[in-house]
Amino acid sequence: MSNNQESWGSRLGLILAMAGNAVGLGNFLRFPVQAIQNGGGAFIIPYLVCFLLMGIPLLWVEWATGRFGGKKGNHSTPFILHELDPGRAIWKYIGVFGIFTNIAVAAYYCYLESWTLNYVWMFIQGSFNGMGQEGVAEYFGSYVSLSGSSTAIYFWLLCLFLNTYILSRGLSGGVEKAAKVGMPLLLLFGLFLAYKGITLKAGEFGAILDGTVGLNYLWTPNFDSIWNTKVWLAAAGQIFFTLSVGMGSIQCYAAYVRSKQDIALNAMSAGWMNEFVEVVLGSSILIPIAIGYLGVDRVVELTQSGGLGLGFKTLPYLFTQWGPLMGAVAGICWFGLLFFAGITSSLAMGTPVMAFLRDEFGWKRGQSAWAFGLIVLVLGAPTVFFFNEGVFDEYDYWAGTVSLVVFAFFEVILFAWVFGMDRGWKEINEGADMRIPVFFRWVIQYITPAILFAVLMASIPDIVSKIQNPGNAYIVGARILLLALYAGIAYAVYVAYRRRVLSVGQGKVNK
């Protein structure tokens, strides 16, 4: 049935694409804020423990299930999960999360990505020079509220087009090439900005404090915090979002790995690369520069609402303090690296959708890429036009937060307890270029599901509260759209399954 015969061009390309999938805007905007709010330097202890006990095991589980499904011609989670336990129909419909999440997240993420592209353009033009801090913040406000200009819409369409075009070029010809260009540039821009952040001197270019004051604030450990459950949940949440686990995109990428090719070492390499970008670069840019200009108290106040405001409303103004040339270079590097972080992730969101259409309905690569672009256009439009009404955040909450945890919990249960740890462990180790400590077998079976269960249970009060207090009609509309999307994909999976059953039946008759 499948005409889906793609594969990765090179091992390094695969690792860069996987790392690019994981590295996102959160590495630079979310991690440092989470660290500040959860014990400073001490946050790294629960963070790395969660990486070891939840992040790495989930990476191996997702790479292994992906490659297992790929061996049988399945490249999207509904039928990858079905392959692990063909006797139960339910897994196909849980696997729907692996397509739903990618579409729903891409719907708002591409818009976010387009902001970075617009800001790069603004810095190239020198538009922020002489604007003042209030002016830069107001620009962001008017940009997202679409007041007086359609620029945001044009950049959003441009971004959608770029994503769709690259996807239509295929895995090795599009996604892999984008990762090979984007990831090295991201690292280069990040290293440059980290150097500028760390070496920022009080009294130079209007800075009031050294960059090391910000580093000191971020890394000073408050060890009391590690006894706080909320800090552990924050660390688990950060690991979850930063690695892009629970989305279905890792399984899809891994499904195109050759059947006996290593996954154990590849997963570790891609996972640690993401950690390097987050812990080393992510901690050395936003906070040191912001505190250097605004002081600790002001930055703590600004980070109450997350890192997005600091990154888009404040940092552009601070860059202009470095003079027209250096300010432009810094601005292009900052928003350029955010753009590369974003696009390498959104490309990973398109691939499972395309894989499903190609595997199950025999669509051509170009057709499935443009179909993905069209779906994201339709579903993303409410996040663009009703951003201030909370639609963007609503998508982010249900698709980009809750769905990930639910899906990851079920997939690890399926892998460790239904597929079975004996087969699962064999699958992870097949063709491995590294020896995985047996300790992880026990972790995957008991510890990772337990942590995921705890994260899921801890989210329930918030989920209930959200359901009970929707806020406004736009948010209710967004929820209906998301439910309709899930139902639509589930129906497509049902139709695809019927087609498979029919084709097998016809095969038998022909025999």
Added chain:
Amino acid sequence: MSTPALITMLLAQGTVTFFTLYFLFKVLRSPAQPEESENP
């Protein structure tokens, strides 16, 4: 920077950098795997 902050930062960033480079070099030094037909 205060000593606890500096030590925490160097330990965290040093650990992450070490493992990133270690696994990357391990990948680059692994022998190429044989080509095969991928999907049936």
